[in-house]
Amino acid sequence: MNTVAIVGGGVIGGGWAARFALMGWNVRIFDPDPESERKIGAVMANARRTLPMLYDTPMPTCGTVTYHATIAEAVQGARWVQESVPERLSLKASTFAEIAANVGPDALVGSSTSGFKPSQLQENLGSLAARLMVAHPFNPVYLLPLVELVPSARNTAEHIDAAKEILVSIGMYPLHVRAEIDAHIADRLLESVWREALWLVKDGIATTEEIDNSIRYGFGLRWAQMGLFETYRVAGGEAGMKHFMAQFGPCLHWPWSRLTDVPDFTNDLVDLIAGQSDAQSGHASIRDLEVLRDDNLVALMRALKQQGAAAGKLLIDHENSLRMPLADTVPLITQSRIVPVDWTDVNGHMNEGRYGQVFSDASEELMAHIGADRAYVTAGHSYFTAETTIRYLAETLAGEAFTVATRVTLGEGKKIRLFHEMRRAADAEILATCDQFLLHVSLESRRSCPPLPQVAARLEALAQAHRD
Ligand SMILES: NC(=O)c1ccc[n+]([C@@H]2O[C@H](COP(=O)([O-])OP(=O)(O)OC[C@H]3O[C@@H](n4cnc5c(N)ncnc54)[C@H](O)[C@@H]3O)[C@@H](O)[C@H]2O)c1
Known part of the structure; x- marks a missing residue:
């Protein structure tokens, strides 16, 4: 397993720690705040609930998270060090000096700084300077994918x-x-919106809530x-970008x-802004707002994923x-994942239609396993589901991890019968079962026919x- 050192574990460092751990890295944290373990624990809990909801595949095994008394100890064995003090x-400089004195010779170092330039951070660091870059993330780091990677002339293409x-992985x-x-790209854009919003409130034109709306x-x-x-470009209509600029440029x-x-x-x-903000959102705790933000982000990103667009394309x-x-087990474990928020009804339970999706995803995995994969379908062959019987046995809630075990109960000629068992990962309780009958078809004639020999075998x- 890879190891990352997190130096400074506040809002941002905690988010980095959570993302790395959930992506299978061992995480070593240094933060002098005696409360840091509790604070990072809260960020980890948010991340553990929501990050895996973005994925329809099993996640890597979560790495270990350990807390260390010094920077020297935390950076031991680290392949990546992320500074978020x-x-x-001056604090960044002394922190990097300590990292430089203790980190391994191949480790890369990222700084979460929102405003400083990398060359300001690389001063007096000897050979570490070439391996240190700004890696500026966005809150919540465990959900938002953007990280502005800002090198200076001191960084080589190889290090970049x-x-x-590592960041893509x-x-x-x-x-x-x-x-x-200064302030890279995104914070410059945000600053101009922020400045304008402050004027609108100060001049009494709009409240904080009206601006948010x-x-x-x-x-x-x-x-x-x-x-x-x-x-x-789209707003410019058929006439396009030039027309748009001619219209709004002046x-x-x-x-x-x-x-x-x-x-x-x-x-x-x-006082004016804080008062308006209290009136707008004071009824909810920060924890409630974090949950709302994270659930909405998951739902938005999953919708983009369904469209294969923007952050959703990246997720795919x-x-x-x-x-x-x-793995070639009996039965086959065809699903291992978490119920995402957009699969639930108002009562928080998984909608019955989504069980159909779970079992359909499970049989798709099995199809790929026997060679009836995307290439097979593109070549004109497929299995169509002819009959499905689902039994709903226990409540399934958003955020719950589950597995599906699949047995082939009939596999003869053009016929397949599957029996799926969906279990809650926490206590192995059976949540639902599904008996599914599929027929092999030719996509050309749209009629049933035997599968190709390698799939049949x-x-x-x-x-x-x-059966055995
Ligand atoms: N908050 C944001 O939205 C945001 C977004 C992107 C980047 N950043 C950047 O991330 C960095 C951290 O910001 P934050 O919002 O997480 O701040 P924060 O105050 O929430 O966290 C800072 C953490 O650093 C710890 N710390 C203080 N001195 C330290 C030291 N000597 N060594 C190690 N840890 C120390 C503190 O105990 C605290 O836990 C800043 O550079 C900031 O510009 C913030």
């Missing part, structure tokens, strides 16, 4: 590529920021899947916005990299093993 340059490879999207600038009911939804430029000179003008953070403005690619062939061998 408070945003003060190695860093990208834990399901992230490393956006290579090619020129180092202007984002979440409109352009926020567009941004999540197309970003800024692609959205505007107003940048009027200007509509307050640009670099910054409102003073007077006590009155702070990462999931494919995690996919392993089924594999199926018969499996049926024999399961």
Whole structure:
């Protein structure tokens, strides 16, 4: 297993720890706060509930998480070190000096800094400088894939590529920021929106809630899947991007916005914003809001995954990299996963239609196992389900881990009969069973026909093993 050291385990360090651990890395943490284990435990609990919901495949075995009294101890054996201490340059400098004195010669080091440039962080670090880059993530780090990877002229292409490879392997999207600038790319965009929002509140034009509504009911939804430029391209209609710029370009000179003008953070403005925010969201605890945020993110990202778009496309690619062939056990374990939030009814139980999905996914795994995979279907052969009988035996809730064990009860000629047992992972209770009858068909004639010999042989061998 790979090892990561997390130096600074607050909101961001805790999120990194959770993502690495759930992606199978051993995690070694240093944070001087005596409360850090409890705080990171809370982030880990959120992550453990939601991150696996994004995936339809088994997750890697979770790594161990250990706490250490010094940086020197935490970085032992680390392949990656992620610094997430408070945003003060002197503190970052002393932290990196200690990391440099103790880390192995091949380890790569990422800094979560929101604003500093990598060359500011690389000063006086000797050979570590070439292996240190900004790796700026977004909260919650365990769900959002973006990480701005900002190297300086001191980093070699080899180190940059190695860093990208590690970040991709834990399901992230490393956006290579090619020129180092203060606050990278995304925080610059966010800062201009934030500045404008402060003016709107200060000038009494809109409340915090009205501003949030202007984002979440409109352009926020567009941004999540197309970003800024692609959205505007579409807005330009058939005439396209040039037309859009001709139409809206002149107003940048009027200007509509307050640009670099910054409102003073007077006590009155702070009280106004905090008061409006309390009225808007004070009824919910931060924990409640985190759960709401995470569940909504999971549902949005799963919807994008279904469309193969934006962050959803990334999830599909990462999931494919995690996919392993089924182990040849009797019965076959065809599903091992977590019930995602978008599979449940208002009462929090898994919707009955989703059991059909679970068993259909299970039989698809079995099909791939006997060679009736995507290539086989593309070549014109497939199995169609002719009959399904599901028995619902116990409640299944969002966030519960489950497995499906599948037996081939008939595998002769064009016929397959499968018996699936879905069990809760925590206590092995049977949640549902499914008896399924499938027929092999030619996609050309749309009629039943025998499978190709290699699939027939594999199926018969499996049926024999399961009968025995
Ligand atoms: N909060 C965000 O949304 C966000 C997003 C991206 C990046 N960042 C960046 O991540 C970094 C951390 O921010 P945060 O929001 O997690 O802050 P935080 O205050 O939640 O966490 C900082 C942690 O560092 C610990 N710490 C203090 N001194 C330390 C030391 N000498 N060695 C090790 N740990 C020490 C603190 O105990 C605390 O747990 C900052 O550089 C920030 O700019 C923050």
